Structures are given as structure tokens and as C-alpha cells.
Amino acid sequence: MxxxxxxxxxxxxxxxxxxxxxxxxxxxxxxxxxxxxxxxxxxxxxxxxxxxxxxxxxxxxxxxxxxxxxxxxxxxxxxxxxxxxxxxxxxxxxxxxxxxxxxxxxxxxxxxxxxxxxxxxxxxxxxxxxxxxxxxxxxxxxxxxxxxxxxxxxxxxxxxxxxxxxxxxxxxxxxxxxxxxxxxxxxxxxxxxxILPTGWHATEMGEVSKGQTVAIWGCGPVGMLAALSAQYKKAGRVILIDNEQYRLDYAKKHLPGIETINFSKRSTLEQLKEMVPNGPDVAIEAVGFHYSRTTAHKAQMLVGLETDPSEMLNEMIMAVRKGGIISIVGIYVGTTNGFNIGAFMEKGLRMAGGQTxxxxxxxxxxxxxxxxxxxxxxxxxxxxxxxxxxxxxxxxxxxxxxxxxxxxxxxx
Incomplete structure (x- = not known):
């Protein structure tokens, strides 16, 4: 104290x-x-x-x-x-x-x-x-x-x-x-x-509107409430992405019409490409910085070369349609390496983030x-x-x- x-x-x-x-x-x-x-x-x-x-x-x-x-x-x-x-x-x-x-x-x-x-x-x-x-x-x-x-x-x-x-x-x-x-x-x-304002804020920054396809990385409480908010705003399709099947099943039970991707079975990009060939209109990040998937980023974080991994943001950049929007409500605290700024720029994307x-x-x-x-x-x-x-x-x-x-x- x-x-x-x-x-x-x-x-x-x-x-x-x-x-x-x-x-x-x-x-x-x-x-x-x-x-x-x-x-x-x-x-x-x-x-x-x-x-x-x-x-x-x-x-x-x-x-x-x-x-x-x-x-x-x-x-x-x-x-x-x-x-x-x-x-x-x-x-x-x-x-x-x-x-x-x-x-x-x-x-x-x-x-x-x-x-x-x-x-x-x-x-x-x-x-x-x-x-x-x-x-x-x-x-x-x-x-x-x-x-x-x-x-x-x-x-x-x-x-x-x-x-x-x-x-x-x-x-x-x-x-x-x-x-x-x-x-x-x-x-x-x-x-x-x-978490409810945070989920809503994610859809506000993403400018979610009627008929759009929204992909949400993270099927925790914030991801689910971002999905609820997107559905309220009449998004045409809402896709939740996670590697915990029980959470994806839970979301489908409580949010009728939700689609899901389990990336532990096949890559997110491969599955999204099949579901939405041109890419989602909006990509929402509801995970945060400490869930690194790759050994390279885990090693860099361990020795202090970066504080936050870029892999999920890069995945969103690759996935979202040209001219699409990336909305970040997961917590990031510092710097990252390997951010794909080229794809971000050349695809004409917009990115917004912030505490709610x-x-x-x-x-x-x-x-x-x-x-x-x-x-x-x-x-x-x-x-x-x-x-x-x-x-x-x-x-x-x-x-x-x-x-x-x-x-x-x-x-x-």
C-alpha cells in the first residue's frame, strides 16, 4: 500500500x-x-x-x-x-x-x-x-x-x-x-x-454499418460484446476468431448468426479467404499484446527487443479488404518489430485504437x-x-x- x-x-x-x-x-x-x-x-x-x-x-x-x-x-x-x-x-x-x-x-x-x-x-x-x-x-x-x-x-x-x-x-x-x-x-x-463500452467503441472506431462484414480477433468477453454491438448495428456478417473452441461455441450459442474461425485447426488467413474472398470491411483486435504466437516474437519480447508482437496486427492488415478499417481495443503498451507498414499503406487502410x-x-x-x-x-x-x-x-x-x-x- x-x-x-x-x-x-x-x-x-x-x-x-x-x-x-x-x-x-x-x-x-x-x-x-x-x-x-x-x-x-x-x-x-x-x-x-x-x-x-x-x-x-x-x-x-x-x-x-x-x-x-x-x-x-x-x-x-x-x-x-x-x-x-x-x-x-x-x-x-x-x-x-x-x-x-x-x-x-x-x-x-x-x-x-x-x-x-x-x-x-x-x-x-x-x-x-x-x-x-x-x-x-x-x-x-x-x-x-x-x-x-x-x-x-x-x-x-x-x-x-x-x-x-x-x-x-x-x-x-x-x-x-x-x-x-x-x-x-x-x-x-x-x-x-x-467491457460493453469497449466493445461498442471498437465498432465506433471501425465505423461498422449495415450490411458490412466484421471480423473480430479474440472471442473473450470484449470480443463477444464487440460482436453484440456489431449485430445491433446490423452488420451483415460477424466472424469471431479464436483458438479456444469452447469460447467460440459459447458465442454461437448466445449470439445467433455469428460465424467462427478456430485458428488452431487452420490458419486464420486461409479460412477467412474462403469465407470472405475480398476480405472483411472491418477488422477488430480484441486480444492484446501478451498473446504472442511465434517463437521469434516471444524471444524478442523476452530479451527486450520489443514489448508487443506485431503478428496479429499484420494478420489483420493482410486479411481486411482494400480500403478497410482496423480497430484496436486490445491492450498494447510499447513498441513492436516487423510491422507490415507497406501493406498497410499500399492497401489504403485506416487504423484506429485507444482506451474507451x-x-x-x-x-x-x-x-x-x-x-x-x-x-x-x-x-x-x-x-x-x-x-x-x-x-x-x-x-x-x-x-x-x-x-x-x-x-x-x-x-x-
Whole structure:
């Protein structure tokens, strides 16, 4: 647990490390090294800035991107960091400057921490690019700019405590929480914290429209929700690509009309060429950087010659039609070798990527859930008490027991 206070250098002056209660404790999921996840007792957070709320967490999920942390692939982790960026709960305490919430309100929290004051939040609605909630100099060196802060996702995204805990502090609460109706159970709205907006964002960046063919690399929860979003937008064909047959079967069961490719049997490019001779209109990457397939890229990553493999992006470049769009929502952190920029340029492709500004899509997605037009809860396969977090990280990572998505209940 961080022992010193640090304050963002932006004009907002938000405090990253919270005040902790001197007497009250809670259960929380901490990172202690590669594959070393522990549930421990630690002090409860308190209101630190006047824009804060404290949530009593009712549900929190393990995200596929949490596995990057679990396997120690993301820089900036420190022993004792609290994990978790997908969570919701009940407002337990409230800061003096919070305007739109009251004690007892039931809310979902965005994984990306926006201030709703800087130009990125106000003018562009790019809350995931907020200038006020991440003071990481390391990230600025890597990218030229900083992303927003993110809950429970290493000190390169601010070092904020995560929500895999019984209680969590939410800064700039008016910007980063969504009031949800009691008529909708946690399982239907929790994924508004990340993976449903992320799947939707993938189709927005890909400009998916009626009649198009969309190919999605990765049949995890984000890939499935990108498929759900593409179907809602009336894509003509949606093809999910993975090497785990149980996930492809799961998607076909819950998303009628979906087509699938298992690349463990034959190459993706060979199968796609047969299914879509001219190539899909849109290719969506919903996997991330640590799933390297080839020995060459694994070796380069091991010795530090690259941080991210290019093989999947190259496959998408080769697969998509001329003039098509590649949309990237899988996590990439640094540099890659062997990127096929020639094919990308000569085919006239466009590529877009980025962390999802959840808050931008909430006014669209919550009404769709309320009306029954979208139901993201189908991805959920496991619901467990928080104490089972170490076991569930292992099961999720090893893809055992038919695991697709895990919710942890901190206050059972």
C-alpha cells in the first residue's frame, strides 16, 4: 500500500493516494508478483478530495486486461497494489462538492478516471485521455502524452487503488459514476464499467454499418460484446476468431448468426479467404499484446527487443479488404518489430485504437439495456465471493471450467 501522498501536477490538483481510516479495515485483492494474487485486510479509504465518493462495492469483475497484470506484463506495478477497474456499488460517503449523487445511490463506475474539466473531457469527450488524473512521467516518456488515470492498473496509469475490494474511493464522482435503476441487477449493468463500452467503441472506431462484414480477433468477453454491438448495428456478417473452441461455441450459442474461425485447426488467413474472398470491411483486435504466437516474437519480447508482437496486427492488415478499417481495443503498451507498414499503406487502410471513454457511451448504452435491446450479461459464467479471487484469476488465465467472465462479490 502506498505510504506517501502524491498529487497530480495538473491544475485540478486531485490527490491520488487516499486518506485511509485509522481504525476500519476491509478485504481487498492485492498484487504481489507474477501469478501472486492475495486477498488481504487493509485500511478503508476515506473522502480525500471534496469531489470524492466512497463506494461500498457490490460487484467487481476480473477483466481480460487484468491478466496482463496477473502475469506481470505491465510496467509500474508495485507489491500491495489493489487491483480491479470494473466495479459498482452503493454510495457510502460523499464529498462536499459532489452535486449529482447522494448516500445510498447505486452506481457503476468507469474504469477511466475523467475530471470533466480539461479540454479532453469537456470538448472531445475523451475521458480516457483526461489530462488531470495521471501524473506518470514514465508514460509521458513512452507516448509523448499521458492517458487518464485508471483504477487498479499500475502506476503508469496513476497508481489509483482498484475496486476489487469491499470499499473504494472514486474521485471526480460526478464525472465517473453512472446512476443505475434498481430494476436492473448488477449483472446487467456492471459491464458498463468497461467491457460493453469497449466493445461498442471498437465498432465506433471501425465505423461498422449495415450490411458490412466484421471480423473480430479474440472471442473473450470484449470480443463477444464487440460482436453484440456489431449485430445491433446490423452488420451483415460477424466472424469471431479464436483458438479456444469452447469460447467460440459459447458465442454461437448466445449470439445467433455469428460465424467462427478456430485458428488452431487452420490458419486464420486461409479460412477467412474462403469465407470472405475480398476480405472483411472491418477488422477488430480484441486480444492484446501478451498473446504472442511465434517463437521469434516471444524471444524478442523476452530479451527486450520489443514489448508487443506485431503478428496479429499484420494478420489483420493482410486479411481486411482494400480500403478497410482496423480497430484496436486490445491492450498494447510499447513498441513492436516487423510491422507490415507497406501493406498497410499500399492497401489504403485506416487504423484506429485507444482506451474507451466509457462516460461518452453511457447515454447510449444504458437505455439500450433498460429497453432489452442489449443484454451484456450473457458473457458471465462465474460468480464468486471476493475471497476466491486468487483461484478465479488462475482459472480465468488458464481458461478452465468453461470460464468466460468472472464477477466477484466483496460483501457477501
Amino acid at each position: 502506498p505510504s506517501i501522498e502524491k498529487t497530480c501536477r495538473s491544475t485540478s490538483g486531485c490527490t491520488i493516494t487516499p486518506k485511509y481510516h485509522p481504525n476500519l479495515t476491509m478485504k481487498a485483492v492485492e498484487w504481489h508478483g507474477s501469478k501472486d494474487i492475495r486477498v488481504v485486510d487493509r485500511p478503508r479509504p476515506m473522502i480525500t478530495d471534496p469531489q470524492d465518493v466512497i463506494l461500498k462495492v457490490t460487484s467487481t469483475a476480473i477483466c481480460g486486461s487484468d491478466l496482463h497484470l496477473y502475469l506481470n506484463y505491465v510496467p509500474g506495478l508495485e507489491k500491495g497494489d489493489t487491483l480491479g477497474h470494473e466495479f459498482m456499488g452503493i454510495v457510502e460517503d460523499i464529498g462536499s462538492e459532489v452535486k449529482n449523487l447522494k448516500k445510498g445511490d447505486r452506481v457503476v463506475t468507469a474504469f477511466d478516471i475523467g475530471c470533466d474539466r480539461c479540454v479532453y473531457c469537456t470538448d472531445h469527450k475523451l475521458f480516457s485521455s483526461c489530462d488531470s488524473t495521471n501524473d506518470s512521467k514514465e508514460q509521458e516518456k513512452l507516448y509523448g502524452h499521458r492517458t487518464s488515470g485508471m483504477f487498479g492498473y499500475s502506476h503508469i496509469t496513476g497508481g489509483w487503488d482498484g475496486g476489487q475490494a469491499q470499499y473504494v474511493r472514486v474521485p471526480f464522482a460526478d464525472s465517473n459514476t453512472l446512476l443505475v435503476p434498481d430494476s436492473l441487477p448488477d449483472e446487467k449493468v456492471l459491464f458498463l464499467s468497461d 471513454p466509457c462516460q461518452k457511451y453511457w447515454p447510449i448504452l444504458l437505455p439500450l439495456i433498460e429497453s432489452g435491446k442489449l443484454d451484456p450479461s450473457f458473457v458471465l459464467t462465474h460468480t464468486m465471493p471476493l475471497e476466491k479471487a486468487p483461484d478465479m484469476y488462475k482459472i480465468f488465465d488458464e481458461k478452465k471450467d468453461g470460464c468466460v467472465k468472472v464477477i466477484l462479490k466483496p460483501n457477501l
